[in-house]
Amino acid sequence: MSSSGRNKKALPTGPLPLFGVEIEIYVKIHKDLEEKIRDRRYRDIHSMPMYWLEWDFDLQNGQGNLEKKAKQRECVGKAVREIIDVTLGANHGWTCESDASLKEWALTEPPDVRKWWGIEIISPPMSVTKHWQEEIELIFQAVGRHFDFWTNECCACHVHVSPGPTKKVKYTTPQLVRMAKGAFFWEEAFKELLPPERRNNRYALANHMVFASSELGTVELRRQAGVASAMTAIHRILFALTLHVSAFRYDFDGVKTRKTRPDAAELIRELAGCIKKLPGDTCHGSRFINFLYWCQESYAGNKCYSEKQINIREKALREGKTPPKQTPGPAPPPMNAAPAAGQRATTSTTSLPLRTTQTVRTSQPGAPARTGTMGRGGGGGGGNNSRTSNTRGPVIVSPPLPSRRSDAPRAVVTSVSGNRTIYEVRQPPERY
Incomplete structure (x- = not known):
C-alpha cells in the first residue's frame, strides 16, 4: 500500500445528516462600543458603515413608530451580519434578520430594558462531518464582543434536519413515516426534558415535536427553548440530530402492543446510543448526555427557572465558567x-x-x-342536575x-x- 493510502483518513460511517439552526435572541450593543461609535460619527463619518450612521442610539424599543423600530432592527441585523462576515470570511452562508415577533416592548427583566432588539441568526446547512461546534462558538464569541445577549420564553431555537450527506438527499415517504412515529412515541418523554412553558406551546404545533417541510425536505424541531450561549445551542442541535437517528433505527414494530409511554430516563438512554452513531470527533456526546440529565432533574414536577436565572446560566456558559447552583421554582399558572x-x-x-x-x-x-x-x-x-355534595374535602x-x-x-x-x-x-x- 502506498504511503498516501496509509495516511488517508477513513471516511466516517453511519448516519451523516445535515442540519440548520435558527436562533431567536435579543441583543444590546455594549455601552463602550456605543460611545465609540457616537464619537466617531462626529470625527470620521465618511469611513463608517451606513448601519452605524443610521443607528438611533436614543430610540427605545417601547417607543417610536413602527417604521423607526423596523429601521432600527434592520441596522442591528446588518451589524451582526458584518461581524459574522469578518469572522468567517466569504461565502459562509450565515445570515441575520430582524424579528419583530420577539416583542421587545414587553421586556421587563434585562438591564437597560429599553435598549434590546430582537433578531434571528440563521445558519446555512451544516454537515455533522465538519467541525460545526467550533463554528457556532466563533459566532457567539464574535457577536458577543459587540453585543450582550438575552433570551426569554418568547425566543426559540429551531433546528432543521435532513438525511444528508448532501443537500440533494431528502426524506422519502417511509422515512417521514418513521419520523412521525418517533414524534408520537417519544412525545411525553420529550416534554419532560423541556421547560414547562415549552411543553404545550401553540407555536410549536400543539403536541407534535417535529413537522415536515416538503419544499426543503427537512424535519424541523420547534419545541426547544431559546439559547444565549454556544453550548446550549450545540445541545439543542444534538437533541434534534439524535432524535433523527432514533427515528431511523428504533424498532417501532416491537412496541406495538406496549401499554405504557416511555419516560425521560428511557429517552435519554436511547439518545445516548444514538449519539454514538454520529461522528465522534464532531458530535461530542458526554456533555450532551449530562445536559439531558440536567434537564430531567431541573424540570421535574413542572419546576422552572426564572428569566433572570436562565440568563445568568447562559452568561456563565458563554464565559466558560461553571454555572452557579440555582434552585428552580414551580411553573407559573397559565x-x-x-x-x-x-x-x-x-x-x-x-x-x-x-x-x-x-x-x-x-x-x-x-x-x-x-x-x-x-x-x-x-x-x-348544574341546574336541575346538580345535587348537594355530602363528601368531605374540596x-x-x-x-x-x-x-x-x-x-x-x-x-x-x-x-x-x-x-x-x-x-x-x-x-x-x-x-x-
Whole structure:
C-alpha cells in the first residue's frame, strides 16, 4: 500500500445528516462600543458603515413608530451580519434578520430594558462531518464582543434536519413515516426534558415535536427553548440530530402492543446510543448526555427557572465558567387560568375524560356545593342536575356554565378527540 493510502483518513460511517439552526435572541450593543461609535460619527463619518450612521442610539424599543423600530432592527441585523462576515470570511452562508415577533416592548427583566432588539441568526446547512461546534462558538464569541445577549420564553431555537450527506438527499415517504412515529412515541418523554412553558406551546404545533417541510425536505424541531450561549445551542442541535437517528433505527414494530409511554430516563438512554452513531470527533456526546440529565432533574414536577436565572446560566456558559447552583421554582399558572373576582378556580386548559368532574373552590361564604359531569358538548351538571355534595374535602362542582351576564367567566370546549374533551375557562374582556 502506498504511503498516501496509509495516511488517508477513513471516511466516517453511519448516519451523516445535515442540519440548520435558527436562533431567536435579543441583543444590546455594549455601552463602550456605543460611545465609540457616537464619537466617531462626529470625527470620521465618511469611513463608517451606513448601519452605524443610521443607528438611533436614543430610540427605545417601547417607543417610536413602527417604521423607526423596523429601521432600527434592520441596522442591528446588518451589524451582526458584518461581524459574522469578518469572522468567517466569504461565502459562509450565515445570515441575520430582524424579528419583530420577539416583542421587545414587553421586556421587563434585562438591564437597560429599553435598549434590546430582537433578531434571528440563521445558519446555512451544516454537515455533522465538519467541525460545526467550533463554528457556532466563533459566532457567539464574535457577536458577543459587540453585543450582550438575552433570551426569554418568547425566543426559540429551531433546528432543521435532513438525511444528508448532501443537500440533494431528502426524506422519502417511509422515512417521514418513521419520523412521525418517533414524534408520537417519544412525545411525553420529550416534554419532560423541556421547560414547562415549552411543553404545550401553540407555536410549536400543539403536541407534535417535529413537522415536515416538503419544499426543503427537512424535519424541523420547534419545541426547544431559546439559547444565549454556544453550548446550549450545540445541545439543542444534538437533541434534534439524535432524535433523527432514533427515528431511523428504533424498532417501532416491537412496541406495538406496549401499554405504557416511555419516560425521560428511557429517552435519554436511547439518545445516548444514538449519539454514538454520529461522528465522534464532531458530535461530542458526554456533555450532551449530562445536559439531558440536567434537564430531567431541573424540570421535574413542572419546576422552572426564572428569566433572570436562565440568563445568568447562559452568561456563565458563554464565559466558560461553571454555572452557579440555582434552585428552580414551580411553573407559573397559565395566563388564561386567572380566576374571576371573588372566585378561586383550579380550572385551566386541561385534557379531561369524556365525562368527569372538575374542582372549583369558591371564596364566597355560604356558596352551595354542587357536583356534576362534563359531557361531550361542554355542558355541566348544574341546574336541575346538580345535587348537594355530602363528601368531605374540596367542593366539587361542574365547570362554570355560560351565563347571560357578559361579565361572567365561561367554560368553552376547545376540541373533542375520541373519549377526551379539552376545554378552558375564559374570562370576559376588560372594560375601560
